[in-house]
Amino acid sequence: MTEREEQNERLRKVVEALLTSEVPLPRVTILGRLSAALRPEGVAGIFGQQVRARRHAAHMTIAELARGIDVSPTTISNWETGKITAPAVSTQRRVLAYLAQRADAG
Numbered sequence: 001m002t003e004r005e006e007q008n009e010r011l012r013k014v015v016e017a018l019l020t021s022e023v024p025l026p027r028v029t030i031l032g033r034l035s036a037a038l039r040p041e042g043v044a045g046i047f048g049q050q051v052r053a054r055r056h057a058a059h060m061t062i063a064e065l066a067r068g069i070d071v072s073p074t075t076i077s078n079w080e081t082g083k084i085t086a087p088a089v090s091t092q093r094r095v096l097a098y099l100a101q102r103a104d105a106g
């Protein structure tokens with residue numbers, strides 16, 4: 001895959017995530033996320049930031065989230081720090097939906 005194709009794929013993922021967000025986002029947030037996606041670590045970083053923010057809002061530890069979505073705590077930590085690429089969009093939706101459900105219950 002060429003560098004340009006990789007950049008287009010990162011942008012596609014960010015746009016898809018923004019369009020499927022349950023919370024309306026301010027224009028400055030959208031522009032910031034699109035700008036971040038232009039960097040190689042952009043998509044992973046944005047997903048990780050969302051996971052961390054929503055996990056904190058739900059008052060959950062990394063271990064609790066890992067048990068709830070059946071992944072290792074290391075995976076959660078790596079997502080949050082951008083050390084690994086963001087998972088498939090279906091997994092992102094599942095993780096964020098689980099966190100939203102937990103935040104609503106708490």
